[in-house]
Amino acid sequence: xxxxxxxxxxxxxxxxxxxxxxxxxxxxxxxxxxxxxxxxxxxxxxxxxxxxxxxxxxxxxxxxxxxxxxxxxxxxxxxxxxxxxxxxxxxxxxxxxxxxxxxxxxxxxxxxxxxxxxxxxxxxxxxxxxxxxxxxxxxxxxxxxxxxxxxxxxxxxxxxxxxxxxxxxxxxxxxxxxxxxxxxxxxxxxxxxxxxxxxxxxxxxxxxxxxxxxxxxxxxxxxxxxxxxxxxxxxxxxxxxxxxxxxxxxxxxxxxxxxxxxxxxxxxxxxxxxxxxxxxxxxxxxxxxxxxxxxxxxxxxxxxxxxxxxxxxxxxxxxxxxxxxxxxxxxxxxxxxxxxxxxxxxxxxxxxxxxxxxxxxxxxxxxxxxxxxxxxxxxxxxxxxxxxxxxxxxxxxxxxxxxxxxxxxxxxxxxxxxxxxxxxxxx
Amino acid sequence: xxxxxxxxxxxxxxxxxxxxxxxxxxxxxxxxxxxxxxxxxxxxxxxxxxxxxxxxxxxxxxxxxxxxxxxxxxxxxxxxxxxxxxxxxxxxxxxxxxxxxxxxxxxxxxxxxxxxxxxxxxxxxxxxxxxxxxxxxxxxxxxxxxxxxxxxxxxxxxxxxxxxxxxxxxxxxxxxxxxxxxxxxxxxxxxxxxxxxxxxxxxxxxxxxxxxxxxxxxxxxxxxxxxxx
Numbered sequence: 165x166x167x168x169x170x171x172x173x174x175x176x177x178x179x180x181x182x183x184x185x186x187x188x189x190x191x192x193x194x195x196x197x198x199x200x201x202x203x204x205x206x207x208x209x210x211x212x213x214x215x216x217x218x219x220x221x222x223x224x225x226x227x228x229x230x231x232x233x234x235x236x237x238x239x240x241x242x243x244x245x246x247x248x249x250x251x252x253x254x255x256x257x258x259x260x261x262x263x264x265x266x267x268x269x270x271x272x273x274x275x276x277x278x279x280x281x282x283x284x285x286x287x288x289x290x291x292x293x294x295x296x297x298x299x300x301x302x303x304x305x306x307x308x309x310x311x312x313x314x315x316x317x318x319x320x321x322x323x324x325x326x327x328x329x330x331x332x333x334x335x336x337x338x339x340x341x342x343x344x345x346x347x348x349x350x351x352x353x354x355x356x357x358x359x360x361x362x363x364x365x366x367x368x369x370x371x372x373x374x375x376x377x378x379x380x381x382x383x384x385x386x387x388x389x390x391x392x393x394x395x396x397x398x399x400x401x402x403x404x405x406x407x408x409x410x411x412x413x414x415x416x417x418x419x420x421x422x423x424x425x426x427x428x429x430x431x432x433x434x435x436x437x438x439x440x441x442x443x444x445x446x447x448x449x450x451x452x453x454x455x456x457x458x459x460x461x462x463x464x465x466x467x468x469x470x471x472x473x474x475x476x477x478x479x480x481x482x483x484x485x486x487x488x489x490x491x492x493x494x495x496x497x498x499x500x501x502x503x504x505x506x507x508x509x510x511x512x513x514x515x516x517x518x519x520x521x522x523x524x525x526x527x528x529x530x531x532x533x534x535x536x537x538x539x540x541x542x543x544x545x546x547x548x549x550x551x552x553x554x555x556x557x558x559x560x561x562x563x564x565x566x567x568x569x570x571x572x573x574x575x576x577x578x579x580x581x582x583x584x585x586x587x588x589x590x591x
Numbered sequence: 592x593x594x595x596x597x598x599x600x601x602x603x604x605x606x607x608x609x610x611x612x613x614x615x616x617x618x619x620x621x622x623x624x625x626x627x628x629x630x631x632x633x634x635x636x637x638x639x640x641x642x643x644x645x646x647x648x649x650x651x652x653x654x655x656x657x658x659x660x661x662x663x664x665x666x667x668x669x670x671x672x673x674x675x676x677x678x679x680x681x682x683x684x685x686x687x688x689x690x691x692x693x694x695x696x697x698x699x700x701x702x703x704x705x706x707x708x709x710x711x712x713x714x715x716x717x718x719x720x721x722x723x724x725x726x727x728x729x730x731x732x733x734x735x736x737x738x739x740x741x742x743x744x745x746x747x748x749x750x751x752x753x754x755x756x757x758x759x760x761x762x763x764x765x766x767x768x769x770x771x772x773x774x775x776x777x778x779x780x781x782x783x784x785x786x787x788x789x790x791x792x793x794x795x796x797x798x799x800x801x802x803x804x805x806x807x808x809x810x811x812x813x814x815x816x817x818x819x820x
Contacts, residue, residue: 172709182704185692491688494649496677496751497705499670582669584649587684588640 179501183508190481194513197477201517201563202524204466209525209551209559210532211459217533217550222448226441228385230313231276231412233426234439235266260406262433266413271426273416276313279304279395280409281402284360284369300345300359302391304398307333313412317387320379324352328378333394339374340392343382348389351376359391363403372401470517471570478510478574489578490586503579510571511564518563522556593624595658596755596787597646602655604641604810615641616652617810625754628781628788630801638810639791640759646789647757648676660754677706681748685760687740689732689747695719696728699746706751718746722776738769745776749784756780758790762797774800 172178187194237256263277283300307330311317319328320343331338339357341349351357355376362369374393382388399405415422420442427438482489489502525532533549604616616638623629623646631639644650648659651672657664660679664672681702689698699718700710719725722742732740741761748756758777762770774797780786781802790801798804799818806814 170709170711171707172703175704175707178704178710182693182701185690189692487686487688488690491682491684492701492705493673494647494676494680494682495702495705495747496673498673498677501705584644587649 179505179508180512183505183512186481186485186505187509187512193477193480197473198513198517198520200470200473201514201566202521204463204470205518205521205559205563206525206528207459207463207466208562209522209555210529210549211456211463212555212559213525213529213549213551214459214532214536215456216552216555217548218452219445219449220550221548222445225385226444228314228316228383229412229441231274231414232418232441233413233415233423234444235262235411235413235430235436236409236439238435238437257404257407257409258411259433259435260408262436263408263411265433266411266430269426269429271415271417271422272413274309274312274414276309276412277306277395277408278310278410278412279398279402279404279407281361281398281404283391284362300391301386301389302359302361302393302398302402304393304395306395307331313414314383314387317383318381320346320381324354325379326353328353328380331377331392331394333396335394336397337372337374338377338394340378340380341376342380342388342390342392344388345391346376346379351379353377353379357391361401363401365403370401467566471566474510474513474567474570475573477513478506478571479577481509482506482574482578485578486581486586486589489581490583490589493581493583494587499579502581503575506575506578507568507571510574511567514563514567514570515560518560521563522551522559525559526551526556593626593785595622596625596660597621597623597789598656598658599646599652600656602642602645602652602657604638604645604650605653614810616645618655619807619810619812621646621805621812623755623787623789625787626781626785627803628777628790628801630798630804631789631791631807632793632795632798632804633807637807639807641810642807643757643759643789643791647680647682647755648672678751679754681751681753681756683741683744683748683756683758683761685763687732687737687744687764689740689743691732694729694731695724695735695743698732698743699750701747702751708751715750718749721749721780722746736769737765738772741765741769741773742776745773749780754785754787756786756788758788760791760793762792762794770794770797 235258237258239256263275266272267275281302281304283302285298285300311330319325321328328340330340339359341351341357346352349357353376357374357376358371359374360369360371380387393401396405399407415426423440423442427440430436430438492502529549529551533547536548599619599621602616602619602621603614606613606615619638619642621629621642631642633639641650645652645657646659648664649672651657651667652665655665659675662675664675667675690701693701696712696715696719699715703710716725716728719728722745724739724742724746727735727739727743732743735743741764745756745758745761748758756777761777762773765773777788777790778800781788788801792798799816802818804814804816804818805812806816
């Protein structure tokens with residue numbers, strides 16, 4: 165017979181094939197262990213996607229605000245942040261002269277005054293919410309400066325929507341609806357819209373009959389759910405002439421230094437807070453930081469459980485194959501060959517789990533997003549779970565590293581077996 | 592005379608069991624030449640497996656001189672012993688010990704993986720033909736009879752071209768006819784390939800088929816018979 169002399173330049177490929185076949189011998193156990201890793205990876209990927217998505221959503225929402233700085237009455241910073249992005253109900257009002265003073269600042273490129281009020285929907289809409297979600301966010305705006313601040317705002321077109329326009333500043337009966345507000349109330353251009361507003365200092369609401377003159381395209385911001393009226397008319401309806409809720413400001417040059425200088429200049433006004441977008445971002449991130457920490461803790465526990473599960477599975481497999489490992493050594497396997505084989509099996513379980521877990525996370529991301537939004541108002545619009553290739557890449561890499569460490573002890577145990585004892589135990 | 596492949600002088604293997612010293616092997620002298628079949632006989636506990644473990648480099652003697660393939664092995668560590676075994680020795684075990692998820696051909700080629708050698712399908716076919724399993728290359732072990740599995744184990748032992756074949760109770764799990772065919776295969780390999788074959792057996796009939804039959808009792812050689820053929 166001829167003898168075998170050619171060396172194999174790629175032995176790893178054959179080790180991988182052998183490792184796969186070894187894992188397939190106990191498919192149920194292998195699958196359950198991989199499922200444990202998959203669960204941990206699903207949690208980690210979802211969390212990573214949430215962290216990334218939420219920050220991205222905050223950035224986008226703030227960018228879509230159009231202004232970099234907001235001046236508002238002193239109050240809770242969380243409320244300020246959410247009001248800036250989503251509107252709000254616990255409204256405080258700026259003193260009447262603040263706008264006149266601030267607009268003279270030479271560093272300001274543009275400024276827009278906004279009055280935000282809450283109106284009742286009862287009796288006004290087609291839908292009946294049974295008492296829940298029965299209010300409207302009404303924004304009184306100065307159209308000219310608002311358009312400068314948000315030049316991307318356009319009117320919806322199509323049957324029933326054509327001819328949309330802003331109201332005239334003096335109009336007392338014209339209203340513009342945000343995309344979602346119109347969709348929810350099923351209104352088109354030319355329809356009548358009712359808003360029940362209680363003026364400050366009076367006990368009774370006044371029902372206003374308004375004509376829809378325009379419906380905005382979707383912006384992905386709080387504007388979508390807002391009902392817009394002329395600034396002065398709104399203030400009059402709410403019984404707060406001259407008062408404002410927010411001053412939206414864009415500086416000529418925006419930087420941390422310019423922001424601090426601006427803040428220093430205007431914090432001297434009583435009852436005023438100057439909120440920068442960075443501040444809003446950190447405030448909103450802080451809003452969910454605790455929840456994210458808790459989810460991260462769950463992810464860490466899941467990873468630890470998976471880690472122990474993998475070690476347990478591979479150790480059981482090593483003990484079951486004691487005689488087989490002894491025979492491999494008798495056949496010429498060195499310590500490092502056995503170590504490599506067992507280590508590969510561990511890493512492959514973790515890799516398979518990581519791929520499966522990432523897949524589940526991607527498929528289930530919309531469910532996770534709906535669940536998060538159902539339990540908490542995070543103050544931003546748009547998608548808050550973004551699972552990018554980088555997130556998946558890190559998760560898979562992390563799982564492989566997990567496999568590296570989980571495989572160390574079983575691989576060492578297997579490689580340290582003496583063949584004469586291993587074969588004897590197996591028999 | 593053929594080259595001596597294994598030579599042991601004054602081989603002792605003692606184990607400590609609690610405070611008691613067990614003399615599994617107590618001063619054995621033995622030499623096995625190329626092309627020779629040596630059978631080791633004896634009752635359970637006589638030291639057969641201990642002797643075969645020493646002579647195959649799976650274990651090291653407590654005392655004595657042992658040379659395998661020209662290399663002294665007394666006092667070597669496990670890592671050093673594996674270097675002596677690699678490519679020099681082929682093993683056949685009573686339990687066959689085939690990997691259940693590998694095909695016959697893959698089982699046969701397994702030692703090559705550990706030796707860093709590339710599998711050559713032609714060589715695998717040649718070996719399988721030599722053990723009479725040409726048609727079974729793609730079968731899984733569970734699809735084979737006991738005798739066929741033992742033949743796969745023999746093919747696996749031969750794939751790397753060893754000089755010494757060690758078989759521990761190779762016919763222990765086989766019926767008489769299959770056992771005879773395995774012994775016949777050993778004889779053919781020794782005669783045609785010049786393999787030194789060392790085998791243990793309980794079966795005195797198979798043992799007597801060897802060129803030499805060594806009988807052990809209490810860790811000592813009590814009888815050594817040459818073939819009567």
